[in-house]
Amino acid sequence: MLRLVHSLPGLFAAVLVMVLSITGAILSIEPVIERAGSVIPESGRITVASLAAKAAEKRTELERIVRTPSGAVIVYYFDGGRPRADRIDPRTGSALAPHAPSEFTQFVTNLHRSLLLGDGGRVVSGLGAFAIIVLSVSGVMMLAKRLGGWGAILRPIRGTATQRWHSELARFAVVGLLISGLTGCYMSLATIGLIPDGSGVEVATPEKVNGGPRLAVAKLRALRSIDMNDLRELSFPYAKDLTDVYGVTTAHGIGRIDAATGAMLTFEPHSTSRQIYETIYMLHTGQGLWPLSFVLGVVALTVPILALTGVLLWWRRRKTSPRINGNVGAQSADTIILVGSEGGSTWAFAATLHAALSKAGHMVHVAPMNGLSTSYARAERMLFLTSTYGDGAAPATANRFLALLSRSRVVLPFAILGFGDRAFPKFCNYAVEVENALRIKRWPTLLPTHRIDRQSAQSLAQWSAELGTIIGTPIALDHVIARPKTIRFSLAERIDYGHEVQAPTTVFRFVVPQPVSRSGSLRRLLQRKPKPPKFAAGDLVGIIPPGSNVPRFYSLASSSVDGMLEICVRKQPGGLCSGYLHGLAPGGTMDAFIKPNPVFRPARGKAPLILIGAGAGIGPLVGIIRQNAAHRPVHLYWGGRHPTSDFLYEGELSYYLSDRRLTRCRTAFSRLTRSLYVQDRIAMEAHVMRDLIKNGAQVMVCGGRDMAGSVASVIDGIIKPIGFDLAKLRAEGRYVEDVY
Amino acid sequence: MKKALTTLCLFAGLALPATAEARTLTLNTTLNNYGGNGAYLAIYLTDAQGKVHSTLRVAAPKAKYYSHLREWSRGSAAARRPIDGVTGASVGSGQTLKVSVDVADALIDAGYQIRVDSSVENGRDNPSEIVVPLARAAAATPVAGKGYVKSFRFDM
Missing domain, CATH: 2.40.30.10 (Translation factors)
Known part of the structure; x- marks a missing residue:
């Protein structure tokens, strides 16, 4: 469900969100440049009265002085009837440059907020901002679930390169994207008029205006009490109309000032809605908050990559999702296969098994585990193929299964095949949970629950052969597996x-x-x-x-x-x-x-590597040593039978020791008088191991399952006293295994 | 039936100005090529003192930006209501706004003025950038504005 909430808007809004983010990133440069080009005096130094006086010294017929949120001061005036505008130095009043809004910026702004489509486009842009919120929230929830909870959200992410790019970038950008998305949504709603923004307040024209000769602007009392940094806009009265007044907008409100007496005639404080709008405007545009603008700009640049990798991930998952030919209905099938899958790979196995059983004459129904029916008229057995999601949770197509089962009256002989990754501490945990639930419901067992590490077609073939013997039909899985391209x-x-x-x-x-x-x-x-x-x-x-x-x-x-x-x-x-x-x-x-097996790779950097293997498991370890031209510290522990017979790679290893690609090599042989296994050698060098792990070493184990189990328990014993935990090292990718 | 209705409407349309003793003004406002977003315009009548009397046309879709049409927005709410009830879209850079409105005969040659306020987003506000007397002598003569208006002309 969460995945659906993430992928659907992601697919529909990918292009829109990319346009919004690229234009947003371009616009984010502006507040930084504008801030860099403005002089911002300390508060309490310059009053609006003296600013206006300085500006007026060099110009006739001032119309307006505007201070932008970024701190630039712009004076609008008429020079011999021609309208002009200058960006000025507030200390001297002299022009820094003529003020001309950039057409390019205006174009990008319009593209960003309305896609150049007017008011209808603003609604679409707002929907884009909403899509960003939905994608950020659902995405971060998926990530937390995948990594094993909110507490684990900062753990290293495992998976293919595309998955890692997508998740790592998203984790980096999500807070910024939420700020941009939420504020963007608010601004769209305000522009469309669904939320009040407090603008367009009418300030009544003052009734009692002195109308006498005007004071010099420097002498206006009301302006002398306003700090320049609080100013938004000051408008000047018409020269011809003596009853006209000064209009001033500050951070706090809008006022009118008598030009003859300098008194504040009216002052209307800003409404709460206007203050909220201004804060949100600042958060969204970064105007007046240039470091935020910079950060949001960088964050926005991740969006095109997120969109492209996201679509790619969706496409790959779609390609591997099930296409089961000749699926029989639930009521007419004798064999039911229920699938618990997150990414879709389990479906491929279900399809293979379906084809093999169908070929052997069975009527087979395949469905997700969440599709458990209330009755199966002709079913004789139910087979479960399920993966485990993250740290022992139910995968997407099975997340409602246990609840459905608790209400169900179906009882059938069952067999479970669990898929998992031994790198996770709760290996195949969900399969075990399903088995326990079925036992409580008194379902008879066909086969003991079988757990498969990674996704091995070979193990599946073995399991189905056992299944075939039990149900009395040989299953020729071999012939229906599509031969991979070789x-x-x-x-x-x-x-x-x-x-x-x-x-x-x-x-x-x-x-x-x-x-x-x-x-x-x-x-x-x-x-x-x-x-x-x-x-x-x-x-x-x-x-x-x-x-x-x-x-x-x-x-x-x-x-x-x-x-x-x-x-x-x-x-x-x-x-x-x-x-x-x-x-x-x-x-x-x-x-x-x-x-590819991206999990079993040396981590980047110069941290030491501890390579542990027995027998033929040395293969990949030698391959890693061979690539160690950078001379990072590499410590090899290897176990064999006898040094004169099966010391694999003996010559090559001594060469690597001499050219420093290998730092240390420790061996253990089981057929010598003093019989030693590799885990014994490790136990003897516990202090070395502790030092290395304290220095951030990564452990890579390759070899048989039993050896890997013994090594793991020895290392766990070694590092416990210094406050490390094997499960945690595994989760951080600092303890990886390639086991068979 | 349909034809009869059309005829009726036509007559009603013709009959109405005659009863109010009004005259149709055609207003042509052409903007400079200033290059920004569409300009907000207010075209209105004032008395000789500059007090807003009535509004001929507002080309400004969003009321919350009315305060940028400074001179006009100072008028009373009644005076700001367009006399034909029409508010239109903003006018793009380099484009011409052509509208026809009916003005009571009594206002012509009586010291009233036609004024135009203009404003552009991120640009400037130009209050009273056009001021022409509502007089037969001033009709059909183009006037240049000091802001975004390249030329303004009214015909009657």
Whole structure:
């Protein structure tokens, strides 16, 4: 719902909001320039009487003196019948420059407030300001939810580059945007006349005017008591009409002054609505508050980027949202699949499962979890595929599910597949919550709840195979998964380790193919120029072994700038893909694609890195060390079996130690007389670890799940006494894992 | 039926000025190319002392800016009401406002003046930038303003 509130106005108002913000940013320069070009004397120095006297010394027939909110003083007068206006130095009365309002500024102002469309355009502009409010509020609420609550709103943001640009900029700009949006909305309402702005007050003409010979302006008592910085406008009486009076508008009100006696004849204080309007006008335009103007201008410049990244994010989500062919109605289906998804990726799995079950002869109904029906006439089982949103919350399509369930009478055998990211402390929390709720309702269990880290097609295939056995229909998931677009890589070299310790592990180096643009000039013009694949150590490569459509993911041990694609793979007994790879000779090929893994990256900067891995998990860590030309401190902890057999990358690591790309290397071997695992080595160096973490080090762990679990509990024990908390480090992106 | 109605309206229109013993004035106000937003204008009659007698035309859609038409807005509320009840849009830079209004015969050649006040946003206010006597002798003679009005002429 929140997402809908955010995306709909975002899409409809994107262009409008961009026009408002770009013009707004241009206009924000003006108060800064105007302030820079004005002389503002201290309060209490110059009275309006002396200002007017100085201005009058050099000019005949003064008409008006205006002090703008930014502090510029402008004198309107007639010079031999010709109307003139000067910006003056208030201390001397001499002209600084002739005053001529810029046509460009006027044009931009009109574009900003009415899109050059007159009063109708002002309404549209006002709606644009309202859209900014709606987008800011809904956006910041979504962000808080995603980061795990309002207390976590300043935490680092994870996700793709587009997501991070969108969220980081929005977080930076949201307060300013709210100020601009709210004040802009108010000003539009005031201009249209729906809110009183207190202008247009009629000041009655004074009845008793002396009409005698006029005093010099310097001698007018009423003007001598008004400070120049309080002045808004002073209008002079006509020379020909002796009963005419001075009109003065100050910060406090509007008055009329007898030209012969210098007495204030009437004074009408400003109404509250006018004072409110003036404050809001100042907040919106920054006139009279130039630092704010500068800030709001900078903030406005983020809006075009926010709009473009926002539309891009929406488009990507739309592209990955479900298109389920042949979805059966809820009442005629035997199998119900309910989906809890935030971004849409879970839907892709639901669609795959739907296709596989349908192919096996089942009648399958797919719906969001919020679409739980009150009855299912023919259903035999219900399958839940659900992600977890942020810190353990329900995803968008399931946020009403528990409430619906508590009122529901449906009871069906169920199985739950939970998707999540182990980086979050409450991994797959929502799936567990759903399971507990179903158990309370006495739903029978088909399969124990299965939790999947990241989004692995392989795990899904495994789960559905188990499901197939239980329900008595083999599910051939393999054949319905759309084969991703792959590139063919050929093996350049391989380095084998670990045969002697029954852990055959090999470093494979593949040539990165350089795509050649096809001949045929028309085609070349129409097609985008093909680019070689780009990747960094820690990204994933999805390899599709012959005889399968399901990709297996491996962590990359090289970056594209290294000029090769490197992976380190241990041969699994009976493993289809690892077996295939281990059978490759140089020149042999594999079909694969790159999947970015932005979470597992060294943070920017010079803070130390602690790299921890075991076995083949060293691959991405070596890739990171290889890229450390800046010589930031890097501490590697690695565990293997025996130093003479499976010391992966031994030669390369000692070279990196000598050229300072690697600061320290600590190993642990389990098959030596004194058997050590990597977590034991870390425990032995607790003091080093504490010092590094205190100095802002980032920890990156790569390897098997069990090793990662042991390392995490050892490190948690080490840093607790110095006041750090592993969950907090994880949330800050200072403890990241790549686990399989 | 429709035709009859049209005829009736036509007669009513013709008959009305005759009964009030009035004369139709055509006012032509051409603005300079000053380049800003549309100008607010007030065209009105004053007596010989400059007191507002009645309003011929207000080209100013928003009443809250009336105070910028300074001379005219000092008049009483009754005097500020346009005599034909029409207030129009503001007049753009370089454009001409042409209006026809009916003025009682008794006011012509009786010391009354036609005046024009003008004002432009972020520009200046020009009170009484045009002052011409409402006299047969002054008709059909263009007068230049000292502010935004390039020329003003009335015909009768």
